[in-house]
Structure formats: C-alpha cells, structure tokens
Amino acid sequence: MSQERLHIIGGGIIGLSAAWYLQEAGFAVTVVDRTSLDEGTSFGNAGMIVPSHFVPMASPGIIKKGLQWLLFPDSPFYIKPRLSLDLAKWLWQFYRSATPKHVTRSAPLLLEFNSWSKHLYRAFSKLEGFAGVGYEEKGLLMLYKTAKQEREERDIAEQAEQLGVDAKILSAEAVQELEPEMALDVRGGLYFPSDAHLAPPIFMHRMQTALRAKGVTFLTNTEVTGFATDGNRIKNIHTSTGRPIPTEQVLIAGGSWSKNLLRQLKVPILLQAGKGYSITLDAPEATPRIPTILAEAKVAITPMAGQLRIGGTLELGPAENGINTRRVKGILDSLPRYYGNLNTSATEKTPVWQGFRPCTPDGLPYIGRSQKWRNLSLATGHGMMGLSLGPATGKLISQILSETKPSIDATLFTPDRFGPF
Ligand SMILES: Cc1cc2nc3c(=O)[nH]c(=O)nc-3n(C[C@H](O)[C@H](O)[C@H](O)COP(=O)(O)OP(=O)(O)OC[C@H]3O[C@@H](n4cnc5c(N)ncnc54)[C@H](O)[C@@H]3O)c2cc1C
Incomplete structure (x- = not known):
C-alpha cells in the first residue's frame, strides 16, 4: 500500500517534531517552510524544557x-x-x-505533557545524530x-x-x-x-539532518500562499514557487502565522x-x-x-x-x-x-483535527513553551492522525474550543 502524502506547513520545533513521529507512523512527510530553516522563533529561544x-x-x-x-x-x-x-x-x-x-484543570495536563516531552528530548539526546545539542x-x-x-x-x-x-x-x-x-x-x-535545557539552534539543525536521512522531504524558501479544495478536502497547496502541490493530509504548524494560513481555509482561530x-x-x-x-x-x-x-x-x-x-x-x-x-x-x-x-487566550496549545476539512489538522499555540512541548506535540499529533490511542487525554487542546475549526 502506498504511503499517505502528508504536508507539514512550518518547520519550527513543532513542525519538525511532528515530521519525526509522523514519518515513523508511516506517512510520506514533506515539510514546507518559507525560510531556509536557519533562524526563527524555534532557534533563538531560551531552550528551557519546563515541567515546572x-x-x-x-x-x-x-x-x-x-x-x-x-x-x-x-x-x-x-x-x-x-x-x-x-x-x-x-x-x-x-x-x-x-x-x-x-x-x-490545566495544571496536571501541562505537567504531564511537559514531562512526557522531557523524556522524549532525553531519548533524542542519546541518538547518534544528536550529539552536542x-x-x-x-x-x-x-x-x-x-x-x-x-x-x-x-x-x-x-x-x-x-x-x-x-x-x-x-x-x-x-x-x-x-x-x-x-x-x-x-x-x-x-x-x-x-x-532541563538544550541549545535550540543546534537541536534544530541536528533534527533537520536526521529527518532528511530518514526520508522526510523539505521544501524550504517556499511560502504557502493558498489552498485548492474539493468538497470538504484540501486538494492542492499553492506556494510562492507557482507549482500547486497535490496533497492528502495537511498539518499546519506555522507558529504565530498559523492564523493567516487558516484564514484562507475559513477556519479562524484566536x-x-x-x-x-x-x-x-x-x-x-x-x-x-x-x-x-x-x-x-x-x-x-x-x-x-x-x-x-x-x-x-x-x-x-x-x-x-x-x-x-x-x-x-x-x-x-x-x-x-x-x-x-x-x-x-x-x-x-x-x-x-x-x-x-x-x-492562545487560555495558554494551552491547539492540537487536533479540523471538523470542517477532513484532511486538515493543527499543531500550534504553544506560547512560551513551544520548545519544551515540541516532541510530545509531535508524538501526540502522530497518534491522532494514525488513529492510535493518544498517550494523554488531549481534550483540552482541541482547536475548536473557541469556535468552529
Ligand atoms: C524570547 C523567547 C524565549 C523563549 N524561550 C522558550 C523556552 O525557554 N522554552 C520554551 O519551551 N519555549 C520558549 N519560547 C517559545 C518557543 O520559542 C515557541 O513557542 C516555539 O518556538 C514555537 O514553535 P513553532 O514551531 O510553533 O513556531 P515557529 O518556530 O515560529 O515555526 C513556524 C514556522 O512556520 C513557517 N511559516 C509560517 N507561515 C508560513 C507560510 N505561509 N508558508 C511556509 N512557511 C510558513 C515559519 O517560517 C516558521 O519557520 C521562547 C520564545 C521567545 C520569543
């Protein structure tokens, strides 16, 4: 059976972590980012991994x-x-x-999520390709x-x-x-x-190298400018390169710009x-x-x-x-x-x-599937804790998209909690 083609829009810590676990879950993953993935919010942050x-x-x-x-x-x-x-x-x-x-309501969940992520970071730090992070x-x-x-x-x-x-x-x-x-x-x-803590730019670069070696495709310097839809599915992604990209699943991990991307799909988020x-x-x-x-x-x-x-x-x-x-x-x-x-x-x-x-207004991330678009999902809104929560978010969204039982109850993270999504 051929692998389902999944495009992740945004190659910050959330997009790359999602790429890691979704590729392991069997998707054919492409990361699309408008930058060359050398700088940005996931690179210059304080690098703290914070169950606290x-x-x-x-x-x-x-x-x-x-x-x-x-x-x-x-x-x-x-x-x-x-x-x-x-x-x-x-x-x-x-x-x-x-x-x-x-x-x-939120504190035990944030603690569990951050602790999970710390354990995943610890596991990354022991992998060969992640020396020096x-x-x-x-x-x-x-x-x-x-x-x-x-x-x-x-x-x-x-x-x-x-x-x-x-x-x-x-x-x-x-x-x-x-x-x-x-x-x-x-x-x-x-x-x-x-x-715990680490050096974010080193981790981000090691992660990109490791993902490429695992077979994840990167389209850098490629801005997503719109979508073509068919019924309740996204069919093509339009980019600054002019060539529409056919897709089967879209995950938006565009950080603070996710709202602009979603506006084009008429699913506004706060x-x-x-x-x-x-x-x-x-x-x-x-x-x-x-x-x-x-x-x-x-x-x-x-x-x-x-x-x-x-x-x-x-x-x-x-x-x-x-x-x-x-x-x-x-x-x-x-x-x-x-x-x-x-x-x-x-x-x-x-x-x-x-x-x-x-x-986000309530300080919890948006992680989950869209109700309106059958092949759209979202992972963003991590505020001050995006670096810390990266790996756990990646693993959680891979569990949701591959329909395996999530390791945590993510009901509070549902993206439609302030309006239809
Ligand atoms: C000063 C500071 C200190 C911080 N310290 C910490 C800390 O110690 N610990 C912690 O956990 N968090 C910290 N954070 C927060 C953390 O950095 C963020 O939560 C996290 O980096 C967000 O990651 P992201 O992947 O969601 O977004 P980003 O890293 O912003 O990635 C989004 C990507 O989407 C791409 N993109 C957007 N729109 C498009 C488009 N139309 N087409 C193609 N690509 C697009 C962008 O180019 C970008 O690469 C800090 C933040 C700041 C500002």
Whole structure:
C-alpha cells in the first residue's frame, strides 16, 4: 500500500517534531517552510524544557499584573495598541480563562505533557545524530529579590508539591551555593531540580539532518500562499514557487502565522504573537551554571553550549518584525540588579534576535483535527513553551492522525474550543 502524502506547513520545533513521529507512523512527510530553516522563533529561544511551568499564562492575578506592566516602557509585557476585533476577542477569552478553575484543570495536563516531552528530548539526546545539542538536566532557578515575589514563588512551590513536582524554596545562601561563581544579590530562589535545557539552534539543525536521512522531504524558501479544495478536502497547496502541490493530509504548524494560513481555509482561530528578544554571548568568565529566570524582571538566562543566552519581554500583537530598544534595554538593565559580576559588555556589539510566541487566550496549545476539512489538522499555540512541548506535540499529533490511542487525554487542546475549526 502506498504511503499517505502528508504536508507539514512550518518547520519550527513543532513542525519538525511532528515530521519525526509522523514519518515513523508511516506517512510520506514533506515539510514546507518559507525560510531556509536557519533562524526563527524555534532557534533563538531560551531552550528551557519546563515541567515546572504547569501554570498556564491565563491565571488569576495576571490581569492586574499585566495592567501595571503596561504603564512602563521597559516592563516585560506590552500590548501594541490597535483597533482589532481579533485582539478584542482574544483578550476577552484570556480574561475569561484567567480563573482558578482553569488553572486547576490545566495544571496536571501541562505537567504531564511537559514531562512526557522531557523524556522524549532525553531519548533524542542519546541518538547518534544528536550529539552536542547540549541537553542537560540541571533544573531551573527562579531568583527573586522582593518579599512580594517570594510569596508568589512559595505559592507556586505549594502547588508544585500538590502535583508531585520537586520544588525547593532556597535562602539567599543556599542559592549562592548553587551558583558559586556568581555574586548574587537576591532574597532567595525557587529551585526546580527536574527541568532541563538544550541549545535550540543546534537541536534544530541536528533534527533537520536526521529527518532528511530518514526520508522526510523539505521544501524550504517556499511560502504557502493558498489552498485548492474539493468538497470538504484540501486538494492542492499553492506556494510562492507557482507549482500547486497535490496533497492528502495537511498539518499546519506555522507558529504565530498559523492564523493567516487558516484564514484562507475559513477556519479562524484566536492567536496572538508574543514577540520576545534574546541576545547570545560567548559565555563571560563568571557565568550562571543553572538556567535561571529573574522572577520580577521575567528575564530568562540560559547557559548553552559555551554561550549564554539572555531573553525576555512579551509584546502582544501581530507577528511583525521590529525591535523595541527600550524593552531590550529593560532586559539588560535587570541583570546587574541580580548579579554583581555578570559581564555583559559584549551585548553592545551583539545583534538582538526577535521571535514570536504563538499565544492562545487560555495558554494551552491547539492540537487536533479540523471538523470542517477532513484532511486538515493543527499543531500550534504553544506560547512560551513551544520548545519544551515540541516532541510530545509531535508524538501526540502522530497518534491522532494514525488513529492510535493518544498517550494523554488531549481534550483540552482541541482547536475548536473557541469556535468552529
Ligand atoms: C524570547 C523567547 C524565549 C523563549 N524561550 C522558550 C523556552 O525557554 N522554552 C520554551 O519551551 N519555549 C520558549 N519560547 C517559545 C518557543 O520559542 C515557541 O513557542 C516555539 O518556538 C514555537 O514553535 P513553532 O514551531 O510553533 O513556531 P515557529 O518556530 O515560529 O515555526 C513556524 C514556522 O512556520 C513557517 N511559516 C509560517 N507561515 C508560513 C507560510 N505561509 N508558508 C511556509 N512557511 C510558513 C515559519 O517560517 C516558521 O519557520 C521562547 C520564545 C521567545 C520569543
């Protein structure tokens, strides 16, 4: 029997992970991407693999905090002001989702999904073709300076304990012992020993090489511009190369641009881009050992493969290029408040990278089949956790499309939860 031809639109971490498991499930997989797959959101992110992140972005308290952040030009959160029905609908659903009930329902699922993904990453890191991806299980440190933030972190630690996640509140002295090279100026930290990290660009390149070797086809520098349909099926994919591509299954994994692709198929989804920035330096002499989030500043710091990556900011808006230098300065200015000896002078000569987190209103991804188009499915909307959730998403969508029993109950991820899909 000939293999079913499946096209994945988007070669970020979600598209490539899906390609891996769908190819193993017996599909003839082609990945179509408009870039040369050397850069983009899945390359410049902080590389954290985070079972610790079981609280979805839409959670109680976030609205008040978000409104306060909007007042400061260098704060970690911003909404680009504009008249947009899409944005209004997104914000309304975000507001409705930011409830204790939503967190109680979602937290065990996010934990299970992230833990599954971590195990799959661990397995990748042991494969021959994945040497040097920098996969390490050193945990994640949330450093805080204020009593208010300490209360928030203690609250998270309590929730973690209830869910069976290892989490420790540490004194300033105990944190200092974990980071002997750094002159820390903090009140304490929350340490999650079970988190992991890797170097995303190396992983993305190793993954492409391995996929090509497995027989996955890549159409790079090829933008998908539309679809031809026949009844309730997609028949052809139209691209910038001009030649229609006949298809049997389409998986959209277009990150923050998935919404534009789906609009052409008349299945609108609620999705906003959360722009963020990162700067990658050759590791300074005194470098943190453990991936860290500066809790008040919401800045992520990851030592990866001899380098140090510093990232942050979430600007909610359309996925459009442009660097807001005040927010980049906000990221960099936060560093000396926590570290007395982190030499970041090289940042002046280092280009700033920008990426777009695909954000859903309830902080859960969209993974599943379309009801309207029989051969369309979707895997996107992973927001701040797309790198972390890549492999588990790939495996889950392969189980859904090959009609084997999913390893987790993915009902909460159904793409039509805010409207028909
Ligand atoms: C500063 C920052 C730090 C982050 N840190 C972390 C972290 O530590 N851990 C974590 O888990 N997550 C992190 N994230 C989030 C993570 O990077 C994203 O969730 C993830 O990369 C999204 O992957 P994706 O495959 O869905 O989308 P993308 O990587 O954006 O891939 C989508 C692809 O679709 C292609 N595409 C779109 N439209 C078309 C079209 N019409 N035709 C052809 N191709 C198309 C694009 O070219 C792109 O390659 C961070 C994000 C940022 C910005």
